[in-house]
Amino acid sequence: MRAIVVSAPGGPENLTWQEVPDPEPGPGEVLVEVAATAVNRGDISQREGHYPPPPGAPEYLGLECSGRIVALGPGTEDSGHRVGDEVCALLSGGGYAERVAVPVGQLLPVPKGVGLVEAAALPEVACTVWANVFRTAALREGESLLVHGGASGIGTFAIQAARAFGARVLTTAGSEAKLERCRELGADVAVNYRSEDFAARVREETGGRGVDVVLDIMGGSYLEANLRSLAVGGRLVVIGLMGGRRAELDLGRMLVKRLSVHAATLRSRPLEEKAEIVSQVAERVWPLVEKGTIRPVVDRVLPLSRAAEAHRVLEESGHVGKILLVTDEQHSP
Structure with a gap:
């Protein structure tokens, strides 16, 4: 697969779009084919070398994504998730890639009335x-x-x-x-x-x-x-x-x-605590999103290969809401 790799800690110019090994879903995880991810301040801190991913998390940037489940890991057969399901997810890393392994407790359904790409603006916030x-x-x-x-x-x-x-x-x-x-x-x-x-x-x-x-x-x-x-x-x-x-x-x-x-930070919390937060969001917040009371606010959508440009926009505070990154195949100017 392809992913955004940080060649060395530093500026946006150190982000490169290149071939990397495919992830494999471990116990309690599913493999998601990424439709979109979002740019967060934590990504900039990680790019600069100040915010490393927690142990066991993917090394690539990206704290949330949306996409489709393409494989189930061991122990997830009875989780209620199926190959082909459209989901969005809270991540500890790895969203700036074509595929990412996600703990089932950090998956959310794409809310009714929200597009698959647009849903990437929701999990982390x-x-x-x-x-x-x-x-x-x-x-x-x-x-x-x-x-x-x-x-x-x-x-x-x-x-x-x-x-x-x-x-x-x-x-x-x-x-x-x-x-x-x-x-x-x-x-x-x-x-x-x-x-x-x-x-x-x-x-x-x-x-x-x-x-x-x-x-x-x-x-x-x-x-x-x-x-x-x-x-x-x-x-x-x-x-x-x-x-x-x-x-x-x-x-x-x-x-x-x-x-x-x-x-507090969210990224470093134990899996069980993040799963509890995600479950409460699904129960208390998602109905408001589906009613349109709360809507994702998207400033712009760029291809993943232009992640450096997205980082510059975020650093200059030249945006309102979320900046989304999609795989090149999904991007339409």
């Missing part, structure tokens, strides 16, 4: 948002959520999901066009982080109370402002470190306001 916003931070109906990077793949999904479950949504983005897109997706308040103090605006928009949950992709540079943005009993969940990994934590503010700070 849906599982990340569900695991962090609804499981860890326990966002409830009637509460409020601040989403940083509202025009990103994670952001566009989090806005829609929080609104669908009855929360008020505030978000940040870096241009007026992106702010408007966030409002169209359901954000009640959209703040330009380049020209405004988002913490001050959050306090203003909530009558001085603050928000209940913050979903943060920035890390260190936003920590103090995120704590100022939280209401009493608020929960901060950090899922990215684009703004650095170190900051001073004001424990006094946390004590007075009874705040909690969580930091």
